[in-house]
Amino acid sequence: MGVNLPPGFRFCPTDEELVVHFLHRKASLLPYHPDIIPDLALYPCDPWDLDGKAMVEGKKWYYFSRRSHENRVTSNGFWKSYGGDEHIISSNGGKRIGVKKYYVFHIGQPPNEGIKTNWVMQEFRVSDASTTTTTSRSRRRDTSKIDWVICRVYEHDYDNNDDNDDGMELSCLDEVFLSLDDFDDISFPN
Numbered sequence: 001m002g003v004n005l006p007p008g009f010r011f012c013p014t015d016e017e018l019v020v021h022f023l024h025r026k027a028s029l030l031p032y033h034p035d036i037i038p039d040l041a042l043y044p045c046d047p048w049d050l051d052g053k054a055m056v057e058g059k060k061w062y063y064f065s066r067r068s069h070e071n072r073v074t075s076n077g078f079w080k081s082y083g084g085d086e087h088i089i090s091s092n093g094g095k096r097i098g099v100k101k102y103y104v105f106h107i108g109q110p111p112n113e114g115i116k117t118n119w120v121m122q123e124f125r126v127s128d129a130s131t132t133t134t135t136s137r138s139r140r141r142d143t144s145k146i147d148w149v150i151c152r153v154y155e156h157d158y159d160n161n162d163d164n165d166d167g168m169e170l171s172c173l174d175e176v177f178l179s180l181d182d183f184d185d186i187s188f189p190n
Contacts, residue, residue, distance in 0.1 A: 011036070011057040015088045018062075018124050019098035023150045026064060027126050037150065039064045046074045047105050047119040047153050060154045067125060067149045071110055072103065078110050079103035079121055087127070096127045122152045 013021070025032040037055045040063040045053065047061075054061035072079035081103055088098035103121040108114030125148075 011055065011062070015100060015124065016091055016097065018150050018152070019088055019126065020090070023064075023098065023124055023148060024126055026150075027148045037062050037064055041065065044074060046076050047117075047121070047155070050153060054153070060152055062150065062152055064148055064150055066147055073110065077105055077107040077114055077117075080106050080110075080114075088124070098127050099125050101125075118155045118157065120154055120156045124150045124152070 022032055022037055038053070040050075040053055050056075050061040050063070054063040056062075081101065083102055086100045086102075087096050088100055089095065090097045101123045103123060105117045105119035105121070106114030107117060
C-alpha cells in the first residue's frame with residue numbers, strides 16, 4: 001500500500017498518537033486524516049504476507065482490525081500473547097487512554113507451543129476507562145468503541161538490540177515483554 005506523504009515525512013507515530021488520532025476516532029466513527037491505515041482481517045494473514053496489504057513505514061506495518069477474544073490463528077501459525085496489558089497514558093493530564101498488548105508469532109498450530117519467530121505484534125485498543133459513560137446513577141459500557149484495534153507488526157532482531165530500521169529504541173517494558181524467556185539479555189538504561 002503506497003502512502004502519499006510529502007518527501008521527508010515519515011509515519012512514526014507514538015503509542016498515544018496511534019490511540020488518540022487514529023484508533024479512538026475510528027472506533028467513534030469520526031473522520032480522521034490522513035486516512036492511510038487500512039482495515040484488515042488479521043487472522044488469515046501471516047506476518048510476512050502483510051506487505052502490500054498494510055500501511056508500511058520502514059520495517060513496520062500498521063492496520064486496523066476487529067478485536068477478537070478468540071485465538072489469533074493463521075494458516076501457518078498463531079499469535080501468542082506475552083505479558084500483561086500495558087496502559088497508555090495521555091501526555092497531558094495522565095489519563096488512561098489506551099492499552100497495548102504484545103504478541104509473538106509462532107509457526108504451528110495451538111495448543112502446541114509451535115516454533116517462536118521474530119515477528120512481534122503490538123495490538124492497541126481504546127482503554128476500557130475511556131469507553132464508559134454515566135447514565136442516571138449507573139455506569140454502562142459503550143461496546144461500540146471496543147470493536148476496533150490498531151496493530152503494529154515488525155520483525156524484531158533479537159541478536160542485535162540496535163533497532164536499525166528507524167533509529168527508534170525499545171523501551172525497558174518493550175524489552176521485558178519481548179525477552180520474558182531470557183532475563184539475562186535485558187538491558188536497562190543507566
